[in-house]
Amino acid sequence: xxxxxxxxxxxxxxxxxxxxxxIAGGLVMVFPFIWMIFSSFxxxxxxxxxxxxxxxxxxxxxxxxxxxxxLKLPRGYLNSLVVSSIITLSALFSASLAGYLFxxxxxxxxxxxxxxxxxxxxVPPHVVLIPLYALITAFRWVDTYQxxxxxxxxxxxxxxxxxxxxxxxxxxxxxxxxxxxxxxFRIYFSIILPLVRSALAVLGILVFLWSYDEFLxxxxxxxxxxxxxxxxxxxxxxxxxxxxxxxxxxxCTMVVVPVLIVYAFFQQxxxxxxxxxxxxx
Amino acid sequence: xxxxRVNSYVAIVATIVLGYYALVCxxxxxxxxxxxxxxxxLLTEDRFIGIDNYRFLFRDPIFWRSLRNNxxxxxxxxxVGIVTSLLxxxxxxxxxxxxxxxxxxxxxxxxxxxxxAVSLVWQLLYFPKIGLFAQLLSRAFGLDPNxxxxxxxxxxxxxxxxxxxIWKDSGLRTVVFLAGIxxxxxxxxEAAKIEGASEWKQFLSITVPLLRPQIIFLTAIYxxxxxxxxxxxxxxxxxxxxxxxxxxxxxxxxxxxEAFYGMRFGYxxxxxMIIFALLVGLVLLEIRAFEQKWEY
Numbered sequence: 001x002x003x004x005x006x007x008x009x010x011x012x013x014x015x016x017x018x019x020x021x022x023i024a025g026g027l028v029m030v031f032p033f034i035w036m037i038f039s040s041f042x043x044x045x046x047x048x049x050x051x052x053x054x055x056x057x058x059x060x061x062x063x064x065x066x067x068x069x070x071l072k073l074p075r076g077y078l079n080s081l082v083v084s085s086i087i088t089l090s091a092l093f094s095a096s097l098a099g100y101l102f103x104x105x106x107x108x109x110x111x112x113x114x115x116x117x118x119x120x121x122x123v124p125p126h127v128v129l130i131p132l133y134a135l136i137t138a139f140r141w142v143d144t145y146q147x148x149x150x151x152x153x154x155x156x157x158x159x160x161x162x163x164x165x166x167x168x169x170x171x172x173x174x175x176x177x178x179x180x181x182x183x184x185f186r187i188y189f190s191i192i193l194p195l196v197r198s199a200l201a202v203l204g205i206l207v208f209l210w211s212y213d214e215f216l217x218x219x220x221x222x223x224x225x226x227x228x229x230x231x232x233x234x235x236x237x238x239x240x241x242x243x244x245x246x247x248x249x250x251x252c253t254m255v256v257v258p259v260l261i262v263y264a265f266f267q268q269x270x271x272x273x274x275x276x277x278x279x280x281x
Numbered sequence: 282x283x284x285x286r287v288n289s290y291v292a293i294v295a296t297i298v299l300g301y302y303a304l305v306c307x308x309x310x311x312x313x314x315x316x317x318x319x320x321x322x323l324l325t326e327d328r329f330i331g332i333d334n335y336r337f338l339f340r341d342p343i344f345w346r347s348l349r350n351n352x353x354x355x356x357x358x359x360x361v362g363i364v365t366s367l368l369x370x371x372x373x374x375x376x377x378x379x380x381x382x383x384x385x386x387x388x389x390x391x392x393x394x395x396x397x398a399v400s401l402v403w404q405l406l407y408f409p410k411i412g413l414f415a416q417l418l419s420r421a422f423g424l425d426p427n428x429x430x431x432x433x434x435x436x437x438x439x440x441x442x443x444x445x446x447i448w449k450d451s452g453l454r455t456v457v458f459l460a461g462i463x464x465x466x467x468x469x470x471e472a473a474k475i476e477g478a479s480e481w482k483q484f485l486s487i488t489v490p491l492l493r494p495q496i497i498f499l500t501a502i503y504x505x506x507x508x509x510x511x512x513x514x515x516x517x518x519x520x521x522x523x524x525x526x527x528x529x530x531x532x533x534x535x536x537x538x539e540a541f542y543g544m545r546f547g548y549x550x551x552x553x554m555i556i557f558a559l560l561v562g563l564v565l566l567e568i569r570a571f572e573q574k575w576e577y
Binding site for chain 2: 018019021022025026028029030032033035036039047048049050052094097098100101105107109110113116117120122123124125126127128129130131132133134135137150151153154159183184185188209212213215216220230231232234235245248249252255256259260263264267270271
């Protein structure tokens, strides 16, 4: 009897230690965000000061007012939303079209073409950066949406993922539709597309996050402030305004918080999507 | 015998796929190789200079510095990142229900946020002498705050960025490991318990070996990331990025600066080919590690 009580006590202590470690780790993970949000309500001189205090001594909205005055932030949201939406829709559509092509249809050169798509994953963005920049300049697409979305319209990883998914759809289903005289486009729209919706949702979240965070390509193709996406606008602003940490944290808060709110609602999908594919840009 | 007619779906989709990849991958790759043999600013000057770019590259001290920094980044980021996330995943796997969901959500939050914003926040946390980290370290360990200059000290700048990067993505690795731990059958642990193995022993002799596929996979992904790293260094180091004294310069940054600041597109293209060669080498190593038979 005594040993059971002792055993229980040890187990109890172990659980407390376990949760103490996990809570400490969790605080390390979220603390920079908490600090960022509180700092955005502090006057700039208070953000970096010798006596540290997390909460502002005097709350102020001045940082937000200044950022909105100086920065075309609403335009940045619009640009980011337009660019990321076009990229996501196009990547989903092209990945499912190509996924059906590579998984269920036979034609001459199929394996070679699929190998080409896979090989493109190996080519880092840096290698195609200068040539694509030259191309964009030749098309006069600098500072345009076409230029911003152009290299991301089809996603090789997405093609691969959708091919794996569509492979699992039974052939009988497709054969039956074909006997009824349906064309492959018809089969794609009325059989394949409805069946891969959940995989498309996962891929959509990933592609949207990647494109929302893309930095190198916009940095090269956009020079006008009115065409900048959010990350670029943020980088551009803070490099000029490094003297005002309060304003810089207000700008960061405005970029990060919408994503964190969406994440809070769809947390399970984010985590599932990313762990399922295990990949990021 | 069935007569084959041309399937319009195949014709249209295959053409689009081929055309698109020819335009954004095949042609640019070929053109990039072509550029490495030229001196060009893409506007007025464009001439063939043989292998001079490569010859200059191997004598360029900044290139060697960048390469060394990339390898340093890889050497710290990959092992430390994987070990810390493995431990986090192991601890989280001992919890269940709502507390497990909350921990996962907390650890994962930095993964979904913008790297640019996160870099700016950490840059302020690393503020020299009077920033938050400087105060914490000087209070906790009695260090002289005037010596804690973090990103402005060539000896510590890159390490500070690596620590931030480990923090940023640890949730992603943790979630991948958690999924792997969930797949390990309970019977293995029960057998170990009967034999009286401690929890730490169980972790080392059951959990870690069975997570080998995840470890290899994440090693590969983060090695590639370390060779391609660019954004946090561009955002967190001064003007021009890569300082102080080239201590945080990496290949991707040098390539960007040579090409788009210095208008030496041929030389920039040459550096990007080195990045490509390193990635191919890493991927080949990864394939070998995956195929290797593992004996228990």
